[in-house]
Amino acid sequence: xxxxxxxxxxxxxxxxxxxxxxxxxxxxxxxxxxxxxxxxxxxxxxxxxxxxxxxxxxxxxxxxxxxxxxxxxxxxxxxxxxxxxxxxxxxxxxxxxxxxxxxxxxxxxxxxxxxxxxxxxxxxxxxxxxxxxxxxxxxxxxxxxxxxxxxxxxxxxxxxxxxxxxxxxxxxxxxxxxxxxxxxxxxxxxxxxxxxxxxxxxxxxxxxxxxxxxxxxxxxxxxxxxxxxxxxxxxxxxxxxxxxxxxxxxxxxxxxxxxxxxxxxxxxxxxxxxxxxxxxxxxxxxxxxxxxxxxxxxxxxxxxxxxxxxxxxxxxxxxxxxxxxxxxxxxxxxxxxxxxxxxxxxxxxxxxxxxxxxxxxxxxxxxxxxxxxxxxxxxxxxxxxxxxxxxxxxxxxxxxxxxxxx
Numbered sequence: 001x002x003x004x005x006x007x008x009x010x011x012x013x014x015x016x017x018x019x020x021x022x023x024x025x026x027x028x029x030x031x032x033x034x035x036x037x038x039x040x041x042x043x044x045x046x047x048x049x050x051x052x053x054x055x056x057x058x059x060x061x062x063x064x065x066x067x068x069x070x071x072x073x074x075x076x077x078x079x080x081x082x083x084x085x086x087x088x089x090x091x092x093x094x095x096x097x098x099x100x101x102x103x104x105x106x107x108x109x110x111x112x113x114x115x116x117x118x119x120x121x122x123x124x125x126x127x128x129x130x131x132x133x134x135x136x137x138x139x140x141x142x143x144x145x146x147x148x149x150x151x152x153x154x155x156x157x158x159x160x161x162x163x164x165x166x167x168x169x170x171x172x173x174x175x176x177x178x179x180x181x182x183x184x185x186x187x188x189x190x191x192x193x194x195x196x197x198x199x200x201x202x203x204x205x206x207x208x209x210x211x212x213x214x215x216x217x218x219x220x221x222x223x224x225x226x227x228x229x230x231x232x233x234x235x236x237x238x239x240x241x242x243x244x245x246x247x248x249x250x251x252x253x254x255x256x257x258x259x260x261x262x263x264x265x266x267x268x269x270x271x272x273x274x275x276x277x278x279x280x281x282x283x284x285x286x287x288x289x290x291x292x293x294x295x296x297x298x299x300x301x302x303x304x305x306x307x308x309x310x311x312x313x314x315x316x317x318x319x320x321x322x323x324x325x326x327x328x329x330x331x332x333x334x335x336x337x338x339x340x341x342x343x344x345x346x347x348x349x350x351x352x353x354x355x356x357x358x359x360x361x362x363x364x365x366x367x368x369x370x371x372x373x374x375x376x377x378x379x380x381x382x383x384x385x386x387x388x389x390x391x392x393x394x395x396x397x398x399x400x401x402x403x404x405x406x
Contacts, residue, residue, distance in 0.1 A: 031045055037361065076128055079134075085354060088105065089105075095258070095313060105117040118147060120145050131326060332352070
């Protein structure tokens with residue numbers, strides 16, 4: 001019998017522009033569920049939350065360290081589980097290359113040290129055969145966080161008419177209106193324009209609730225990053241270099257590769273990036289020399305292997321790497337959608353996906369639910385409740401019909 005181990009991360013960002021309400025509650029409920037329903041030992045569940053000194057802070061470095069420990073100690077027969085409730089972010093391209101037009105889907109730790117979709121992809125590649133890593137991300141833009149994994153349920157998956165009917169809210173016309181409003185809301189929030197509570201409810205959430213999007217507008221993230229780093233000149237074009245400047249070896253590998261490609265003159269970077277690197281390493285040789293101060297501040301970047309400039313493009317995965325086999329991603333929404341964080345009139349806060357998962361599991365009592373059944377039923381439940389977001393399932397055919405978690 002294999003071990004059951006989990007890492008649970010909940011981030012409410014208290015006192016910041018991006019403050020949420022329901023993420024800590026999501027984690028507490030999931031922890032109880034893992035112990036009471038799935039038989040996890042409480043000692044094998046690591047919780048990172050910004051709830052105070054009683055739990056380790058969910059910084060980027062701490063989250064990555066716990067996930068590496070989770071996977072590093074895995075053996076065939078083990079069941080690994082990761083739950084994340086917090087903000088998601090789409091990070092636009094910053095290379096200056098004309099053909100770099102994608103986005104990096106990220107989760108946002110409490111210290112703004114982003115963890116990217118490629119990090120999760122590389123993590124799942126380390127999971128040994130016979131062991132399954134299940135990830136629930138109740139965050140925005142979470143579809144595709146395990147890159148290159150097959151989409152079983154999502155925007156591009158063809159569904160039967162019966163499935164579509166089950167997932168359709170009471171009024172198709174109202175749903176279309178809500179979808180359009182949701183798209184407009186997302187576009188406005190992306191540039192930092194926040195809608196009123198009434199408008200947000202119209203964009204797809206139950207009446208009588210105060211709803212916040214778990215999508216962090218890029219402008220808000222930049223202001224939070226400025227506060228974290230003490231740098232006032234952060235903007236689109238210098239986010240990745242600022243992250244490397246501030247976090248160094250604790251920055252994600254893709255950001256380190258980005259900096260190496262830039263320092264070696266492989267990118268047509270702009271003035272903001274050049275100024276950031278100049279401040280970091282005044283003696284760095286832009287044409288790829290190994291002299292100057294590169295062994296110090298730039299060391300973490302220089303240690304990365306960059307096979308080609310395309311490897312650091314936004315949205316780019318590791319070149320020619322096979323898709324990860326042993327991972328299951330249940331996303332709160334599609335890549336271009338928002339996940340809801342809401343507080344009821346009675347003051348109870350939670351994430352819409354997390355609440356739907358708990359509701360589905362409660363309906364089944366102790367019976368097993370497959371990953372496919374869980375996502376389909378969560379979709380139907382959210383649609384009936386008036387939500388626009390559509391959870392997704394990303395995994396192999398085999399694991400789509402495997403039991404959720406274990």
